[in-house]
Amino acid sequence: MIKDRLxxxxxxxxxxxxxxxxxxxxxxxxxxxxxxxxxxxxAEIEAVIALFPQYALWLVTGEVAPESGQTSPEYDEAHRNLVGQDAG
Structure with missing residues (x-):
């Protein structure tokens, strides 16, 4: 639900x-x-999207599209952790 994600x-x-x-x-x-x-x-949804435009798709649908710059807090955290790891 949108509220839960917000x-x-x-x-x-x-x-x-x-x-x-x-x-x-x-x-x-x-x-x-x-x-x-x-x-x-x-009003709250629009305000949050104005603050976090990268979370707009996730906020309203629960989906992410990183290729379009649409992520979620969980996606961003996982990506930060991967970038910090050595690949080999």
């Missing part, structure tokens, strides 16, 4: 306060979305 973007650095500063959407609104007390709206 929630994975929150972490220690990207809190409701951070999202408020970056999007202009109230921190309490973000907190309610994150905690399941509010339904996500187009």
């Amino acid at each position: 929630i994975t973007l929150f972490n220690k650095e990207r809190t409701s306060v951070w999202f408020e500063k970056e999007t202009g959407i109230d921190r309490y609104r973000w907190g309610n979305v994150r905690n399941g007390k509010a339904r996500i709206t187009d």
